[in-house]
Amino acid sequence: MSAPPAGIPEADWLATPASIRSLILAQQQEIQALRQENDELRSQLTALASELAQLRERIGRSSRNSSKPPSSDGPGFKPPERRKGSGRKRGGQLGHPGSGPELLPFERVDEVVEHHPDACRRCGTLLAGEDPDPLRHQVIEIPPITPLVIEHRLHRLVCPCCSTSICATLPADVEASPYGPRLSALVGLLGSVFPLSFSKTQALLDQLLGVEISRGAIAKVRERLSAVLAEPMAQALEAARQQPVAYVDETGAPTGNADGNNPSGKRGWQWVMVTAAVTVFLQGLSRSTAAAIELLGSTFGGIVVSDRFSAYNHLPIQQRQLCWAHLIRDLTAIxxxxxxxxxxxxxxxxxxxxxxxxxxxxxxxxxxxxxxxxxxxxxxxxxxxxxxxxxxxxxxxxxxxxxxxxxxxxxxxxxxxxxxxxxxETPGFEPTNNAAERALRQSVIQRKISHGVQSRQGAICRSRLLTVTTTLRQQGRDVWQFLEQAWIAHHRGGVMPSLLPDPESAAQSTAC
CATH class of the missing domain: 1.20.58 (Methane Monooxygenase Hydroxylase; Chain G, domain 1)
Known part of the structure; x- marks a missing residue:
């Protein structure tokens, strides 16, 4: 005979008819099975609720509550409410003096055309003379641009005495390349400050300057320009490592395997270090502590402003400032x-x-x-x-x-x-790495246009051009002129221009 169910005295159980006992036991088993099923359903419901919350959070991620860039925010994204406007119409207000195009100084005027009234509009009397202070109207126009082509002919002559054939050589100040310093600098400029693709660079040079150049030639020119910038790049990197504060960050930078240096197809990363003096870019295949040390150097003694990425954990905490902009996004997500x-x-x-x-x-x-x-x-x-x-x-x-x-x-x-x-604890710097994120925008734009580089040499070239162009714009200097001077100094000899600012301007510049 089976034991009585919990809560029923044994005497009462024995007095219960067998048919009733069987019914009670069956109901007890069914209740137990339903309870077990209920527990399983509760567990599944909890898991599904957790998964639903995760999916909702993932769908709701934006540039406000995660590290996603603003460009990834979908059309349904509602930006934070901005302060209410003044209610005035856009544009210049009543009484605003306005600012039109300023007249260029007379030294820059190429041609002057004088216009005199012929006769009085009221009585028809003929007029003569000069207005000492005439109204000035300037028209700025671009003349037809044609490339300057200089052909060097190397004559080969035979010595009348010994019959030796002698061919003339190019002078030291003549480019061995078919493209001169200024044109080569422009090709570099169109791939950095103005991030044009190879095809658009080719089209612009052809349509605007009348210079026909192949994509392969554009790549060769930029490769030579990369070699030209090796010395200024090394100098800038060394100077950045001596700065008291560095704002650092990294972003994806696809790198191909055209030269066999990326056989495993790693994504590639573009690193940046922004300082008060210079801004330096390095591109590699790793997003690790080793890559961070390659950028900062093994003896960096300043303060590093970054996010909480573990690659910077090798630094003492006293040398780190965590980015509050990243932290705000995390707190918003919470x-x-x-x-x-x-x-x-x-x-x-x-x-x-x-x-x-x-x-x-x-x-x-x-x-x-x-x-x-x-x-x-x-x-x-x-x-x-x-x-x-x-x-x-x-x-x-x-x-x-x-x-x-x-x-x-x-x-x-x-x-x-x-x-x-x-x-x-230490004054003089910002608690965010927004300066580094702003510097990386140019790299992100190039990535979206060209979908990355195809070789290690391409990655080096891009990093050097980004370093030069970003640093010079940070200092308010002419990028095109610098690239031209660097090209001439490298190929013809001379003093290589430096990316380091003048002492007076360096004292006034800031990283943010």
């Missing part, structure tokens, strides 16, 4: 999650806004350095305490819910918490 995450995220964003408020007060001179430190000390304590509270609440191991992601993010931030506040 605030947009359901449940307790939203509350914690909103509080952390509120503390961040207080921090930046005092930072703006310091920039505008309403508080001094000591006042900034005093104002931000309680914000730092509250910020770290809130993160610690999130971590202490914890999550179950293996859990993949939105809350678990929030806890993991809080743990990652706390591990590098001291690196959030370096800008409050």
């Amino acid at each position: 605030a947009e999650r359901p449940g307790a995450s939203a509350e914690f995220g909103a509080e952390l964003l509120g503390l961040q806004q207080q921090l930046f408020y005092h930072g703006h007060r310091y920039k505008h001179g309403t508080i001094d350095w000591h006042g900034l430190q005093q104002s931000c000390r309680p914000i730092r304590q509250a910020f770290e305490a809130r993160l610690q509270q999130v971590v202490e609440l914890g999550y179950q191991r293996g859990e993949r819910t939105p809350w678990a992601k929030t806890v993991r993010t809080a743990q990652q931030i706390l591990q590098l918490a001291d690196g959030l506040w370096t800008f409050l």
Whole structure:
């Protein structure tokens, strides 16, 4: 005889008819099976709810709450609300003096055409004389452009005494290449400052200058220009490693295997280091600590402003400033999650806004350095305490819910918490690496146009051109002139121009 079910005395169970007992046991088994099925369904529902939350968060990722670029935001993306306008129409307002095209100085005028009125419009009397202060109207036009072609003829003569054949040689100041320094510099300029594709560069040179050049010749010219820039590039990299502050970042840079140096088909990465003096780019196949050391050098002693990427973890935390712009996106993602995450995220964003408020007060001179430190000390304590509270609440191991992601993010931030506040201990730099992200935009544009480079030499050429053009624009110098002077110095001899700024301009320049 079977044992009585839980909660039924044995005497009562024995007194129950056998048919009823069988029915009760069957119902008990069915209840047990339903309970087990219910537990399984609850588990599946929890897993599906977690997966749904992850998918919603993934779909909702944008440039505001992740590292995605603004160009990836879809058409349905709603940007943050901007401040309300003044209600006035766009453009110049009533009473605005306006600014038309300025007249060029007389030294730059190539031709003057005088216009005199013939007769009085009222009575018809003939007029003569000169207006000492006539109205001036200038028309700027581009003359037809034709390339200057110089043909060098090397004559071969036979010695009348010994019958030796002697051929003349090109002078040292004559290019061995069929393309001169200024044209070669322009080809480099059209692939860097103006990121044109090979076909568009070819078309522009043909239609605008009347220069027919093949794509292969364009590649050869840029390859030679890359060799020309090796010395200024090395000098700039060494100077950047001596700067007190460096803003660094990296982005994908597809690299082909045309030369056999990328047989495994690695993606390739473009690294950048922005300093007050120069901006340096390096492209390689790795996004690792070794690649970061290759950029910064093994003895870099300044402060590195970056995101929380682990490649920079080899640096002492005292030398790091974590980017608050990246952190704001992480906090925004937390605030947009359901449940307790939203509350914690909103509080952390509120503390961040207080921090930046005092930072703006310091920039505008309403508080001094000591006042900034005093104002931000309680914000730092509250910020770290809130993160610690999130971590202490914890999550179950293996859990993949939105809350678990929030806890993991809080743990990652706390591990590098001291690196959030370096800008409050050392004045003179920004707590974001926006300068590096702005510098990388040119590389991203080139990547979208050309889909990367096909060889290691192409990667080196692109990095050197980006270094030269970005640094010179940062210093307000003429890129085309620099490339031409560097080409002449390399191929004909002379002093190679430097990417380092003059001491006076270097003292006034800033990285941001």
